[in-house]
């Protein structure tokens with residue numbers, strides 16, 4: 001990973017042979033594609049068809065169906081789609097990671113390693129189809145061959161990167177730096193702006209194109225600024241309908257000062273961790289398991305070993321002496337003693353409610369253990 005980050009990421013294309021030996025089985029196979037289609041729930045624009053170089057209009061392969069008396073339009077019709085494929089059409093299946101759990105698990109690994117947004121598109125090309133002429137795309141790509149083979153030619157990125165997408169003439173590019181027939185399990189990396197051309201070979205080809213959208217400094221710093229600006233002191237409406245006034249200028253000067261002073265005193269290490277954390281939660285990689293968790297939480301007791309997460313929460317002193325805990329919209333009250341003990345636990349530390357509420361009965365401890373795990377302040381210790 002370090003070698004990839006230092007030498008290839010965002011710099012030059014890379015080819016790796018047979019690094020994912022069981023990729024079709026583990027990620028996406030032709031059978032999976034057939035099964036998904038046969039569910040008859042996939043809608044346009046997830047699936048698109050290209051025949052003889054032009055996009056087939058959606059009604060050519062969709063139909064309307066009735067679900068519980070309601071019409072659902074634009075549902076892909078397996079029969080129509082299969083006959084377009086037999087006629088030589090290329091099928092592209094966008095955001096397949098949103099639909100197939102195995103693909104999402106796979107793209108999530110890239111998301112977690114690189115902290116980038118990932119999105120997978122499956123390309124199914126019939127045998128002997130003409131490929132695409134030389135062009136580049138405006139995103140970083142991992143190409144994973146799943147089935148069949150496809151010939152790829154790649155050139156290094158031009159010294160000056162040209163916009164979002166562009167086409168090239170081969171004469172101007174010279175010899176490609178990578179020229180390979182991709183076989184199942186082979187992987188290509190193309191930083192954005194890498195000129196490439198493809199050609200189908202003697203058998204149908206299925207590949208997955210995982211697009212990565214790295215966040216720029218611009219995106220990250222905006223996160224920091226937005227977080228500061230979310231404070232209520234920046235909420236007032238300035239009187240823009242009026243001519244400028246001394247008072248308005250004064251207010252603006254104060255707020256600009258406030259913003260820049262908060263930016264200057266920002267804990268850089270903490271902010272960096274926040275970027276890394278938010279990078280794990282980008283769309284298309286969700287791992288929530290609320291249904292399964294709710295069953296597991298119901299089995300916890302006061303004695304279960306629990307680990308403090310690094311999820312922050314806020315506390316407020318209540319009039320009756322207890323402490324109110326506020327976390328991600330959830331609110332509940334705990335005793336003053338428990339509130340104090342919670343504050344003393346570092347992220348990663350293991351404990352149990354039996355230890356945190358000494359002397360209290362099992363029922364209360366168990367109820368509190370479930371509340372704190374449900375709220376995300378603790379999680380069950382691994383192997384507990």
Ligand SMILES: [Fe+2]
Nearest residue numbers: 135136137196
């Ligand atoms: Fe492309």
